[in-house]
Amino acid sequence: MSGAIWVVGEMADGGLVRISTEIATLARDLAAASGGTASGVVVGEAPGAAAGELADYLPAVRAVSVAGADGRTAAATTAMAVADLIAAAGEPGPTLLLLGATPDGRDVAGMLSALLGWGVLVNASAVTWDVTVGGPVVEMSTFGGRLITTSTFTGSHGIVTIRPQSVTAEPAAGHGVVQSVAASDSPVLRPVALVDRVAEASAEAPIEEARIIVAGGRGVGGPEGFATVRSLAVALGGAVGATRAAVDAGWIPYATQIGQTGKTVKPALYLALGISGAIQHKVGMQTAETIVAVNRDPDAPIAEFADLFVVGDLFEVVPALVAALRSRGT
Amino acid sequence: MRIVVLTKPVPDTTGAERLGPDLRVDRTASPAVVNANDEYALEAALKLVEAAGEGEVVLLSMAPASAPETLRKALAMGAHRGVLVTDPALAGSCTLSTARVLAAALRTLEFDLVLAGADTSDGTGGVVPAGVAALLGLPYLSYAGRIEPSGGRVRVHRLSPVGYDVIEAPLPALVVATQALGEPRYPSLKGIMGARSKEIATLSLADLDVSVEAVGGAVGGAVATTRVLEVRPPVVRAATEIVREPAPVAAARIVEFLQTRKII
Ligand SMILES: Cc1cc2nc3c(=O)[nH]c(=O)nc-3n(C[C@H](O)[C@H](O)[C@H](O)COP(=O)(O)OP(=O)(O)OC[C@H]3O[C@@H](n4cnc5c(N)ncnc54)[C@H](O)[C@@H]3O)c2cc1C
Ligand SMILES: Nc1ncnc2c1ncn2[C@@H]1O[C@H](COP(=O)(O)O)[C@@H](O)[C@H]1O
Numbered sequence: 034m035s036g037a038i039w040v041v042g043e044m045a046d047g048g049l050v051r052i053s054t055e056i057a058t059l060a061r062d063l064a065a066a067s068g069g070t071a072s073g074v075v076v077g078e079a080p081g082a083a084a085g086e087l088a089d090y091l092p093a094v095r096a097v098s099v100a101g102a103d104g105r106t107a108a109a110t111t112a113m114a115v116a117d118l119i120a121a122a123g124e125p126g127p128t129l130l131l132l133g134a135t136p137d138g139r140d141v142a143g144m145l146s147a148l149l150g151w152g153v154l155v156n157a158s159a160v161t162w163d164v165t166v167g168g169p170v171v172e173m174s175t176f177g178g179r180l181i182t183t184s185t186f187t188g189s190h191g192i193v194t195i196r197p198q199s200v201t202a203e204p205a206a207g208h209g210v211v212q213s214v215a216a217s218d219s220p221v222l223r224p225v226a227l228v229d230r231v232a233e234a235s236a237e238a239p240i241e242e243a244r245i246i247v248a249g250g251r252g253v254g255g256p257e258g259f260a261t262v263r264s265l266a267v268a269l270g271g272a273v274g275a276t277r278a279a280v281d282a283g284w285i286p287y288a289t290q291i292g293q294t295g296k297t298v299k300p301a302l303y304l305a306l307g308i309s310g311a312i313q314h315k316v317g318m319q320t321a322e323t324i325v326a327v328n329r330d331p332d333a334p335i336a337e338f339a340d341l342f343v344v345g346d347l348f349e350v351v352p353a354l355v356a357a358l359r360s361r362g363t
Numbered sequence: 364m365r366i367v368v369l370t371k372p373v374p375d376t377t378g379a380e381r382l383g384p385d386l387r388v389d390r391t392a393s394p395a396v397v398n399a400n401d402e403y404a405l406e407a408a409l410k411l412v413e414a415a416g417e418g419e420v421v422l423l424s425m426a427p428a429s430a431p432e433t434l435r436k437a438l439a440m441g442a443h444r445g446v447l448v449t450d451p452a453l454a455g456s457c458t459l460s461t462a463r464v465l466a467a468a469l470r471t472l473e474f475d476l477v478l479a480g481a482d483t484s485d486g487t488g489g490v491v492p493a494g495v496a497a498l499l500g501l502p503y504l505s506y507a508g509r510i511e512p513s514g515g516r517v518r519v520h521r522l523s524p525v526g527y528d529v530i531e532a533p534l535p536a537l538v539v540a541t542q543a544l545g546e547p548r549y550p551s552l553k554g555i556m557g558a559r560s561k562e563i564a565t566l567s568l569a570d571l572d573v574s575v576e577a578v579g580g581a582v583g584g585a586v587a588t589t590r591v592l593e594v595r596p597p598v599v600r601a602a603t604e605i606v607r608e609p610a611p612v613a614a615a616r617i618v619e620f621l622q623t624r625k626i627i
Contacts (some may be wrong), residue, residue, distance in 0.1 A: 069617070105523070106530055107492065134488065136522075140505050143493025146459050152588025153458055155488030170566050170592065176380040178487070183593045191588070192489070223502040225532045228518070233526035240524075245626070269627065287508065288524055289541045293376070293484060294400060294542040302626045312376060324600075325617060336603055341620050342612045343606045353586060353614035358627070361618065 034153035038064055039042040039127040041115055041145075042075040042087045042094075043137050044107070049075070049086040051242055052133035054202035057090035057193050059160060060131055061205060063169065066162035069128075070358050073209075076114040080101040081213070088209035090202070097214045107137050112144035117216060119149065127190075131160075134194040135241070140299060142194050144222065154184050156297070156321065158199050169193065177293070177316035197241040198299045222296075233286060238272065240289060245271030245302045248291060248318070251278040252307015252328065252347060259285055262306055268358040274298065276314050292317035306347045310335025335362070364418035364512065366408040367472055368442065369465060369479040369492065372426045373398045376484055377605035386591040387455045388485055395426075400480030402437070402547035404540035407510055408478050409441045409548070415512075418450065419443040421472065422563075425453060425464050431563045438558035439550030445563035452568055457587040469499060476517065477537040481506065483516045492539050495586045508543035520582030549551030 038060045042053040057073060064071035073094040075084040084096035097114045120125050130145060132138040134156045159172040163185070171193055172183050185191075213312040240246060247269060249262035259273070266273045274296075275289045291298055293313040303321035308314065310326070310333055317339060318324070324337040327347045336342045343350055372391035373446035374380040383389035397405075405420070412418040422437050422445040424430055434445045448468050453460070469477060477496075496503035508527055509520035517536050520527040522543060550558070604620075606613050621627045 071612040092596075106504075106528070108505070109497075112497065118496050136506050139489045140493045140503065143458075143462070144497040144503070146490060147462055147494035150459070153490050153498035153519040154589055155458075155490055166592070173447055174597065175382075176374075177376060178597055179380070180382065181595050181597050182382070182386075182591050182593045184589050186588060187590050188425075188588055194490075221500065222497060222534065223500060223536075225530050228531050229440055230523070231520075231526045231529065243607070281546075287541070288522060288526075294403075294481070302621065302624075315374075320597075323621075323626060325620070327613075331605070331607070336605065338600055338604050340601065341604050341606065341617065343617065345607075345610060345613055349610035350613055350617075353610040354617055357611075357614045358616045 035067060035128065036069050036125045037127040038069060038071045038129045038131065040071065040073040040091060041111065041130055041132045041314060042073050042083055043133055043135060044075060044077050044080065046304060047082055049083040049249070050133065050135070051202065052135060052138070052195070052197045053087060054090050055086060055197065056131045056133060057199040058202050059200045062090065063129070063160065063162050074115055074118060076102070076111040076216070078210050081211070084211045088211050089204045091205065092209040094209055094211050095214050096211055097216050099216045103227070105227055106225040108140035108144055109224055111141045112148060113222050114216045115141070115145060116148040118214070129190070130192045131193050132192070134196045135239070146192055148221070149190070151190040151192050152186050152188065153194070154186070155194045157193050157195045158299075160193060160195065174320065175311060179320045196297065217310065223254050234269065240272045240291070241296055241298055243272035243298070243300055245269045245304070246274045246298055247271050247287070247304045247306065248274035248276065248308060249279055249306045250276040251282070252310035253279060253284070254307070256284045261348060264355050265304065265306070265351050268355045269302070269304070271302070276308050305335055305339070305361050306351065309333045309336060310338065315349045351357045364412050364415035364476070365421070365474045366412060366418065366478060367421045367423050367469065367474045367477045368401065368405045368408050369464070369477065369495070370394065370401045370405065370422045370424045370434065370437055371398045371480070371483050372424065372430045373483055380485065382591070382594050385455070386594060387548045390427060395429070397433055397437050398480055398483045400482060400540070400542070403408040403542050403544050404478040404480050405437055405440060405442060406547040407540050407544040410545070411476070411510065411512065421446060421474070423465065423468055423472070424448070425456070425461055425468070434563055435558045436550065438561045439554040441554060446566065447563055448566045448571065450598060454513055455587055457589045458490050459494065460590050462491050462498060464568070464571070464573060465491065466495050466498035467573045469495065469509055472569065475514065475534045477501065479537065479539050481539055481541050493538060496537040502536040504530055504532060504536060505539040506542055507538050510538055510544065623626070
């Protein structure tokens with residue numbers, strides 16, 4: 034595999050999502066290692082602003098505007114526009130597409146794989162270019178993190194989705210060129226109407242992007258207990274996460290659930306409060322750089338994989354910790 | 364309401380799952396179970412058919428020949444019948460071949476809705492359903508926290524970081540289920556007894572008229588689009604430091620620890 038690497042950017046509220054800047058940084062590194070090029074694509078009704086942001090990271094970005102895209106879900110529109118661009122690019126076109134391992138990124142990757150007939154490697158935690166293999170080598174964790182695999186493509190083209198926080202975003206030395214492209218509607222993929230957007234909680238960044246997560250479990254005791262969790266999250270400048278036990282109890286929305294049937298996160302700090310550390314929870318957070326747990330049961334499973342384990346009552350430890358953080362002016 | 368649920372047998376998450384010497388999932392290492400996320404899809408399908416008062420729930424699975432054993436549990440929950448695509452040539456399939464084979468099998472079935480799980484626990488990551496939808500030209504509605512069919516259309520609450528998006532498309536459509544749809548039911552004794560006599564039709568690639576050429580040159584393990592190069596254990600975490608001090612002392616230790624690690 035050689036040639037061009039395309040970053041498929043993702044938009045939210047008219048701007049670019051952070052994962053796209055991380056992937057763009059990775060694409061530059063891979064292009065340098067492979068001797069190829071890196072560029073970007075952003076698809077939307079008004080993709081200009083997001084494309085401009087992506088151009089801080091890449092030498093060239095195509096801003097593809099599709100009339101009516103705002104009234105539809107992103108997946109079909111984006112996948113079709115990118116597939117059309119690739120068809121129009123002819124040979125040698127892009128050989129490697131990079132997307133975020135986010136809900137939209139996965140949807141677009143799955144559709145593009147089918148439309149283009151390219152393989153897809155998902156949930157990468159690292160991607161390097163291997164000259165011997167002659168292509169990208171993609172690292173990911175399987176079986177709930179008990180194994181790390183490295184994989185590559187057997188053919189000349191491929192698609193990789195990359196987990197948030199796998200790469201540190203760094204703008205390029207210069208601002209890239211944005212080229213506007215108008216695209217027509219998808220004749221192949223059926224559009225899905227976006228009727229309404231409903232915000233339930235106060236608008237928060239996706240927890241996958243948080244550098245610090247303070248998570249609460251059944252030990253938090255109820256919705257009021259999450260005020261304690263939140264107070265620590267605020268003191269640390271972090272986001273709030275939860276276990277399924279807390280979500281099932283209706284104490285906090287499902288969007289905050291971490292684990293096998295929730296989100297997978299990789300923050301710099303994961304602070305677990307009243308969480309036992311069941312395997313189905315562990316698989317969603319064990320790649321956190323630092324894990325600190327507060328649990329009154331010294332035998333809780335999380336003691337086995339936390340870096341720092343405090344045996345104690347969270348309702349005593351958290352207020353003391355918030356006070357200690359405040360007193361040092363954090 | 365006719366619903367097909369894409370159901371994948373996966374190794375139970377017991378901790379014994381592993382890859383074999385050929386770097387493919389060793390399906391003998393851990394007993395197979397129905398992928399947890401697919402049980403949410405199945406539960407949602409059963410509720411929709413119950414609410415409609417008519418219809419059927421069909422399981423569609425691409426899996427080894429031993430899959431019926433696993434699928435019985437899903438039949439015991441209430442699915443009416445199963446369709447299993449199994450073929451030695453499919454061992455080690457990549458996500459693209461899987462999507463192609465499932466799409467080919469769906470072409471032989473009649474349905475209003477296809478439901479799938481959000482992802483599988485055995486290593487892959489939620490790209491198969493989008494591929495199936497693209498191949499069949501079905502509207503694709505993902506991350507459903509609520510599914511409401513009515514008047515030939517389906518309305519879905521697609522979960523977002525802040526709440527949900529209300530999205531809508533005509534039937535037939537493919538919807539990806541999440542845990543937010545509700546806890547899967549336990550099979551009743553009657554359901555378990557009844558499941559033994561439910562039909563699981565077995566199809567080979569030849570039955571589906573799927574050849575390597577027909578699906579574009581990549582079906583099955585032999586010509587998978589991806590391959591594993593290497594497997595290794597994750598980096599071992601350092602030993603846990605255990606703190607058993609009164610709250611203020613413990614809090615001070617946490618702050619110090621976070622400072623040493625340059626987190627704060
Ligand atoms: C198919 C499947 C999928 C699943 N997916 C997920 C998933 O995505 N995410 C997930 O989290 N779980 C998931 N689970 C559930 C998982 O198995 C556990 O049941 C769940 O993680 C337990 O949550 P918990 O740690 O909050 O509760 P518990 O296991 O009940 O632990 C509560 C802990 O709080 C401690 N505690 C109580 N009071 C205090 C206090 N005052 N101060 C300090 N500590 C206290 C207790 O000692 C205990 O260790 C799944 C299960 C299945 C079967
Ligand atoms: N081999 C398979 N047989 C049936 N359904 C599958 C298969 N592989 C994937 N699926 C469906 O696609 C969903 C996502 O799978 P994946 O993309 O492999 O994570 C699963 O939850 C299933 O609903």
